[in-house]
Amino acid sequence: MIQINNLKKSFGLNEVLKGIDLTIAKSEVVVIMGPSGSGKSTLLRCLNFLEEPSDGIIRIGEFQVDIDGKLDRRRKKEIRELRKITGFVFQSFNLFPHKTAIENVMEGPIIIHGTKLDEARNIAQDLLIKVGLGDRCNHYPAQLSGGQQQRVAIARSLALNPVVMLYDEPTSALDPELVKEVLQVIKDLAKEGMTMVIVTHEMNFAKEVADRVIFMDNGVIVEQGTSDEIFLKPKEARTRQFLSIVE
Ligand code: ADP
Ligand code: MG
Numbered sequence: 001m002i003q004i005n006n007l008k009k010s011f012g013l014n015e016v017l018k019g020i021d022l023t024i025a026k027s028e029v030v031v032i033m034g035p036s037g038s039g040k041s042t043l044l045r046c047l048n049f050l051e052e053p054s055d056g057i058i059r060i061g062e063f064q065v066d067i068d069g070k071l072d073r074r075r076k077k078e079i080r081e082l083r084k085i086t087g088f089v090f091q092s093f094n095l096f097p098h099k100t101a102i103e104n105v106m107e108g109p110i111i112i113h114g115t116k117l118d119e120a121r122n123i124a125q126d127l128l129i130k131v132g133l134g135d136r137c138n139h140y141p142a143q144l145s146g147g148q149q150q151r152v153a154i155a156r157s158l159a160l161n162p163v164v165m166l167y168d169e170p171t172s173a174l175d176p177e178l179v180k181e182v183l184q185v186i187k188d189l190a191k192e193g194m195t196m197v198i199v200t201h202e203m204n205f206a207k208e209v210a211d212r213v214i215f216m217d218n219g220v221i222v223e224q225g226t227s228d229e230i231f232l233k234p235k236e237a238r239t240r241q242f243l244s245i246v247e
Contacts, residue, residue, distance in 0.1 A: 087157030
């Protein structure tokens with residue numbers, strides 16, 4: 001479903017991703033952990049070109065972008081296509097404040113897929129019901145709790161029918177009592193077979209949901225394995241040290 005080869009990203013002289021190789025299967029749930037500044041967000045953002053990678057090849061579904069290639073019309077089109085099929089959920093929700101929940105969810109299908117208003121409304125309503133917000137369709141973001149806003153954000157991403165969902169610390173801006181409802185929505189999607197890459201520090205959640213846990217440090221994948229392999233018997237000293245701090 002996703003294949004990344006030798007993905008590199010520098011900001012000026014600072015090389016933040018140092019040649020990441022990663023293959024993710026359909027329906028696989030991958031959790032990425034690692035210390036602050038290790039490049040987790042940059043990796044996720046490069047995957048859907050919120051950041052322009054410096055080098056490498058990214059293939060998602062049937063679309064492939066070779067960073068070496070010229071940034072010509074064809075490649076710009078490839079990047080647009082690749083964006084359409086990846087859902088991205090931010091730490092900070094990023095809803096349109098002047099639009100209601102349902103309008104936030106309808107926006108993508110209308111603008112990007114050219115879906116008709118009535119149909120977009122139906123799609124959005126179904127998705128809001130799915131994330132447990134059927135009774136909040138006409139609320140504005142400011143009238144919703146953080147957990148509810150994040151669930152709207154998830155519904156908004158799902159509205160584009162992505163082949164993969166990318167989450168960058170989806171619960172770290174939430175009050176503790178609101179974390180569970182967001183994680184539950186993500187767990188439900190995992191059960192349905194959604195392919196997902198999730199950056200999170202929630203270890204118990206990772207244990208429950210992850211098919212694979214990746215530990216990143218300093219721009220490289222230090223080690224990866226099942227949650228048992230990473231949490232119970234990590235091979236690398238850097239992983240052990242990180243786990244001893246977050247636990
Ligand atoms: P993480 O998500 O693991 O905390 P990030 O991917 O956000 O790490 O950041 C990795 C490194 O890249 C950090 O040193 C950070 O300062 C740098 N960085 C991230 N985004 C930018 C940017 N837009 N411009 C310059 N440096 C950046
Ligand atoms: Mg980050």
